[in-house]
Amino acid sequence: ADYVEAWCVQQGIQFRKRVITECKRGVTARDVYEKLSREIRYAFYQEAVDQDGVQAVMFGHHQGDLQENVISNLMKRCQLLDIAGMAVEDVSSDVTIWRPLLPHVKDEILAFAHQYGVPYFKDTTPAWSTRGSMRNQLQPLLADMYGSGYLQNLSSLAEHSCQMSELVHVHILEPFLK
Known part of the structure; x- marks a missing residue:
């Protein structure tokens, strides 16, 4: 995340990061971890969309x-x-x-x-x-x-x-x- 953040700053791109501390892979039961981490990620995406007034979040899936x-x-x-x-x-x-x-x-x-x-x-x-x-x-x-x-x-x-x-x-x- 540090490299991506530095690259974004260099390019003049706003960078957002959310560290998930509410659960941990390998410690939290897998189904609970998957569900909770997904809820946290999507709440973070929604917050970014709302704060920045953008239409969508872009992913790099190919x-x-x-x-x-x-x-x-x-x-x-x-x-x-x-x-x-x-x-x-x-x-x-x-x-x-x-x-x-x-x-x-x-x-x-x-x-x-x-x-x-x-x-x-x-x-x-x-x-x-x-x-x-x-x-x-x-x-x-x-x-x-x-x-x-x-x-x-x-x-x-x-x-x-x-x-x-x-x-x-x-x-x-x-x-x-x-």
Whole structure:
């Protein structure tokens, strides 16, 4: 956070930070930690939106994050209409979220960063974590079994899920609720 703060100051970008002390990973029960830390983060986002008078909070999720979400959400038995779990524009806990990098793969983003001197951090996801195991073990296995096209198939599944969700909401739920 210190590096990001210094870079923001150097660029004339307002920086906000909220340290979560109310719970601690590895000490607090995982489900309690996940729920409480999410509530704290989104309250912080809402506070920033309100104080700065902006429309949304912007996240850096990319196509790889979406593909990981699809795998994770399928394993967690998420509903068919929300397999992606994220969209380019979304509302979560009353906070509008923009994800402008979502249509792009990580290699495109890194190429842009290198070309224009934009600093970034290497992936620090622990290998022992669920995401780390997915990246280091499951995804290479899926690529060996199904070829690299499996990633695009996950992205297509996410897109179809979003389209079906919109169809159901616009043509079934909203007319019914009126």
